[in-house]
Amino acid sequence: MTSALARRRFVACFHAILFLVVLAFARTAAANGTDLPQEIVLQGFVKLENGRAQALLRVPLILLSNLGLPKRGPGYLDLAIIEPRLRQAAALISRQVELSSGGATLAPVTRETQLALPFDRSFASYSAALAHLQGPPLPANTDLFATQGYFDVHFEYALPADATNLWIRLNVSPELAQRIKLRLEYLVADAPARTYQISGDLGWIPLDPRWYEAGWLFAKLGFVDAFAIDRFVFLLALVAPFRNSLGVLVLAIVFAALQAVTLTASAEGALADLEVGWLPLLCNSGLAVAMVLLAIGNLGAPTLRRRWLITAVVGALAGFALGGLLSDAAPFAGTHPFVATASFNAGVVLGAVASAVIAFTALRFLFRRILGPMLGVVVLSALIGHVAWHGMMDNGGELWRLLGRVPPADLWPAFAVVGMWLAPALLVGAIAYFLLKKWDGEPIRTLLDAMHGPDATTLTRP
Numbered sequence: 001m002t003s004a005l006a007r008r009r010f011v012a013c014f015h016a017i018l019f020l021v022v023l024a025f026a027r028t029a030a031a032n033g034t035d036l037p038q039e040i041v042l043q044g045f046v047k048l049e050n051g052r053a054q055a056l057l058r059v060p061l062i063l064l065s066n067l068g069l070p071k072r073g074p075g076y077l078d079l080a081i082i083e084p085r086l087r088q089a090a091a092l093i094s095r096q097v098e099l100s101s102g103g104a105t106l107a108p109v110t111r112e113t114q115l116a117l118p119f120d121r122s123f124a125s126y127s128a129a130l131a132h133l134q135g136p137p138l139p140a141n142t143d144l145f146a147t148q149g150y151f152d153v154h155f156e157y158a159l160p161a162d163a164t165n166l167w168i169r170l171n172v173s174p175e176l177a178q179r180i181k182l183r184l185e186y187l188v189a190d191a192p193a194r195t196y197q198i199s200g201d202l203g204w205i206p207l208d209p210r211w212y213e214a215g216w217l218f219a220k221l222g223f224v225d226a227f228a229i230d231r232f233v234f235l236l237a238l239v240a241p242f243r244n245s246l247g248v249l250v251l252a253i254v255f256a257a258l259q260a261v262t263l264t265a266s267a268e269g270a271l272a273d274l275e276v277g278w279l280p281l282l283c284n285s286g287l288a289v290a291m292v293l294l295a296i297g298n299l300g301a302p303t304l305r306r307r308w309l310i311t312a313v314v315g316a317l318a319g320f321a322l323g324g325l326l327s328d329a330a331p332f333a334g335t336h337p338f339v340a341t342a343s344f345n346a347g348v349v350l351g352a353v354a355s356a357v358i359a360f361t362a363l364r365f366l367f368r369r370i371l372g373p374m375l376g377v378v379v380l381s382a383l384i385g386h387v388a389w390h391g392m393m394d395n396g397g398e399l400w401r402l403l404g405r406v407p408p409a410d411l412w413p414a415f416a417v418v419g420m421w422l423a424p425a426l427l428v429g430a431i432a433y434f435l436l437k438k439w440d441g442e443p444i445r446t447l448l449d450a451m452h453g454p455d456a457t458t459l460t461r462p
Contacts, residue, residue: 037062040180044097045126046166046207047187053157053166055108056129057097058116062147063180064089069146079115080140086113090153097182099157100167100204108155116150117142123152126187130154166207170200177201196331205332214336215343218329222344225325226256226351230287231318235359237294237384238311241302241377245360251304251311252356256349258315258425259322263348264341265421266323267330271414278406279418280324281399283317288392290314295385298377309429315352316425320418322348 043058061069061077069085070078090110099106112133116122122132133154138144159166172180177200186194186207198205202221206213235255239248265271271279290310297306326344333340367376403411 038179040176042097042180042182043123044182044184045123045129045187046099046168046184047126048159048166049189051159051161053099053106053159054130055097055099055155055157056123056126056133057093057153057155058123058129059089059093059151059153061115061145061149061151064092064151065147067092071146073143075145075147077115077144077146079138079142079144082115086115086151089113089151090155093151093153094155096171098169098171100169101165102160104160106157106159108157111154111156113154114138114152115144116152117144118148118150120150126185165209165213167204168198168207169204170198170202172200174201194331194334197328206334209332209334209336211336211339214333215339217332218326218340218343219347219350221325221329222322222347223351223354224347225322226259226348227355230284231352232355232359233384233387234287234291234294234314235356236363236380237291237298237388238307239356239360240363240380241298242304242360244304245357247304248356248360249353251307252353253349254308254428255311255315255318255356256352258312258428259319259348259352260345261424262316262319262421263322263326264319264345266320267326267341267344270421271320271417278399278402279320281395281402282418283321285392285395285399286317287314288388288395291384291388292392295381295388298381305432305435308432309426312425312428313422316422320421 040060040063042060045054045056047054067085067089069089070081072078087110090113094108094110099108114133114135115138116132117138120132121128123129129152133152168182168184170177170180170182180200182196182198184196184198186196188208194207196205196207201224205217209217235252238251242248290313293310294307326341329344330337330340363376363380367373370376371379
């Protein structure tokens with residue numbers, strides 16, 4: 001072994017270890033984030049009347065913990081001197097829950113503020129919430145902890161004379177965007193009430209969208225949802241051992257097409273009459289099993305044709321999960337559900353293809369510049385296989401326990417419906433076995449090749 005080869009191996013192993021350390025540190029940092037709950041729910045009403053928008057909002061007090069609200073005793077709010085701080089809290093909330101019309105952000109006027117006890121139910125309706133806000137404040141001797149209960153506020157917005165639509169946005173920091181949600185009821189005269197659940201990562205949302213606004217919004221939602229971390233890691237394992245970008249692109253299209261089939265079926269209520277609370281666990285377990293199989297296959301003799309079946313089945317399972325997201329976003333479509341569904345599908349397909357292209361390009365760069373192709377595939381497959389194995393055992397065990405509590409009379413019809421929607425994926429996988437051998441792709445040098453080939457010293461050579 002030459003000294004140059006030894007140096008290359010040492011540098012490659014060093015970068016591999018550094019890569020694993022960085023991933024472990026990132027996971028630890030994410031786990032040690034803020035002490036806020038995983039989900040914080042705000043409640044609200046927006047009502048249009050007489051050229052004005054009335055907004056009633058209820059915010060958990062834990063979100064105001066950084067304002068330094070005055071306290072007494074063991075941590076109770078000092079209600080006798082809290083009024084000036086409540087005005088500051090109202091100003092803060094007005095910047096975090098924004099309304100706009102015609103492209104211009106509306107300036108609110110704070111009408112009333114109130115504090116409410118944890119068991120207060122006045123936000124069950126608009127009229128009850130307004131009566132509560134316009135009523136007397138809590139007595140000064142009320143014992144209300146600073147991290148319990150609610151802060152309620154009434155904003156009024158003057159609408160422009162040419163206002164055609166109202167938009168809303170949760171303007172919160174990125175680390176809170178997934179945690180904070182606003183359950184909003186939108187009230188307009190002579191129209192049924194619309195209920196929305198808005199998270200901080202959605203940006204501006206039209207409360208009464210036109211068809212092209214609904215289309216653009218759902219295309220963005222589908223594109224972003226396609227970039228979920230678990231599906232991206234699956235694509236990394238899928239494309240890692242191949243050189244041919246065209247074959248990888250075909251796999252991505254197969255994955256996206258089967259996603260589109262099942263997500264549309266799920267969103268349109270194909271499973272609505274069945275008790276399938278175990279379906280998310282089935283999807284996660286199937287994804288973990290697929291990643292374990294891919295990680296093992298990456299070390300042997302990977303072929304693209306054999307991966308069509310895995311790709312199609314995982315795509316179909318992932319579509320069931322995305323169907324739930326599309327159903328949750330359905331109120332944002334307004335009166336344009338068909339446009340929303342078609343646009344969401346288009347966004348998912350584009351997102352899946354973009355994910356595959358990014359994964360393929362990033363791995364080629366990583367393997368060429370840092371690890372080398374053979375060592376890169378080994379390190380990546382070992383890491384993905386390790387994580388996927390634990391995910392498979394955890395999700396599989398929980399799935400088994402959950403299915404054990406479901407009566408067989410409910411289980412078999414659900415299995416039949418899910419199996420029916422998985423049938424196209426199985427058909428696609430079977431067809432792939434009859435394709436020409438050129439569809440096998442061009443894999444990089446595999447571990448078995450390195451072990452049995454005449455020159456095993458090419459382990460880290462790009």
